[in-house]
Amino acid sequence: MLPDTMDFVVTTLLNALTLISILMLVGLGLAISFGLMNVTNLAHGEFVTVGAFAVYFVQSIGGSFWLGLAAAPIAGAVVGCILEFAIIRHLYSRPVSTVLATWGVSLILQQGLELTFGLGAKPVTPPIEGTLDLFFTVYPAYRLILIAIAMLTLLGVVLLISRTSFGLDIRTVIQNREMAEGVGINTRRTYAIAFTFGAAIAGLAGGLVAPLAIVLPQMGVNYLANAFFVVIVGGVGSIGGLVAGSVFVGGLTSVLNYQISPSLAQAIVLLAAIVAVRLRPNGLFNGASR
């Protein structure tokens, strides 16, 4: 293969991998709340925004990027915990009301951030400038760090769910809520913790993406639509589905971004996702078994 082509292929792959890892982190919280608890949380995108603003805020008062990145999941968790406690726990049996209420919260959060921090995009500087020579191509070093952190986080979540007793609790509550109550698991608390946890991971994703993205109060909605499609396309209820959905949405977006304008690419990806849902209603990952 020609060196130029090789360079192009590797760069495209790494760009796709960056997007895929972000989508996986954002989608994880939705897979928990939407896929497993059956709560349609339209304020999920704002957890990403809050994470990105946390990094901006810490940097603006003189802190380092890494301190900001540590604050991002905490900020996401705090907002998520308040949301669950104040609103979502009262609406578990009213799905349409949940949609309306969480959308209201998302508008309130967006406008609240705008009133607090003012109009316009917020600058966030990456911790590392420069590129890394990867033999085939040169690639921004920060993006490689982002991919690594995202993958490690995902690995940690998988271990948490499959190996710890809290993970066992979550899996039990998801499989059969009444049975879980019966064996003495506090399902409300489990839901609350799982929801907060998903919000924290989305906040982390926002912090990671902040140096690459345009940090705006309204940035969340783009991640929201994509993350929902990750969950729906991939199939609900498994890490495998999450990975499959992220690869579908993230991969297609990255490849299309070379050919056409980003907003058109976004539109085509969402259309492709709608078609994919029609062809495989149970998700890409579950298609074979059902």
Add this chain to the structure above:
Amino acid sequence: MIARDRNWLLIFAVCAALAVIYPLFADGYQLTVIRDALIFGLFAASLDFFWGRTGILCFGHAAFFGIGGYIMALITLNDAIPFGSLLGIMGAVAGAAFVAAIIGYFLFFGGIRGSYFTIVTLAMGVICQQAAVSWSSVTGGDSGLIGIPPIAFDVGGMHVDLSQDLPSYIFVTAIVAVVVLALWSISRGRWGTVLTAIQDNEVRAAALGHNAPLRLLVTFVLSAAIAGLAGALYVCMAGLVAPDLSGLLLSTEVIVWVAVGGRGTLLGPVLGAIAIQRAQQTISSFNPSLWPLLLGCVFVIIVFVLPDGILSIYARLKSLFKGRRQAR
């Protein structure tokens, strides 16, 4: 049921009478304000026809409004096309219905319902807005298209020209009244009964021989067609079309109009649209960025305090007094 029908028709008649005598008391500017509010009321009624009857929330209804608006603008701005206004309205209705038919086919026959449907339609609104922004050679990009002429056509030797305030007000009021009445008679008849059955239990309705996906699809397409009509009317009255008209914020607002006015009443959403737009204009004149904040609060308040809309206050008061009388 019959008593409720009579109540509904009574309220409808009162509203229609108020709309007819309003021009006697209002100046030209006030007429145009109410006229535009009525167009959005028609849009709200179109969403209510689908959401109120099926219980499935469409979160991208502004997509159809915007599609109708853009088609109307493109046809009337092209001098080569004769009968621009009439063809534009027909094209807008057909275009919105066509898009709804395609998307609805994939969703309803794919078994997508409930929250899944809401999310896909939310993305549909995002898609439409971004397509309008990025396809700038046709849609004018971010700034949209301007200079759309007012509706004018000839019917049976009669020349209709809606460039003046009063004729356009009468035209819009008549259309809204006819459409709302038509939607009401559809939804209280057999069609509406079957939809209610599907909403209650789709599997059971299908077992009784109803083709549930087809019913939902046709209802969705009809709803989208009326949204397209509202969009076409709006851009002619406003003289411009912009990507915002298919965007998320408008989709959000129309949901609030329906939810505040009372879902499933068709007339409530129209009144809700008019009332909230007046409130919006007042509030936005203080501080434009305050409005989305209040909109968000309204969502939360509706869910917790008024799940059946403002009209339910009356029903609640009535049952409260009834309860007291019986207690005595």
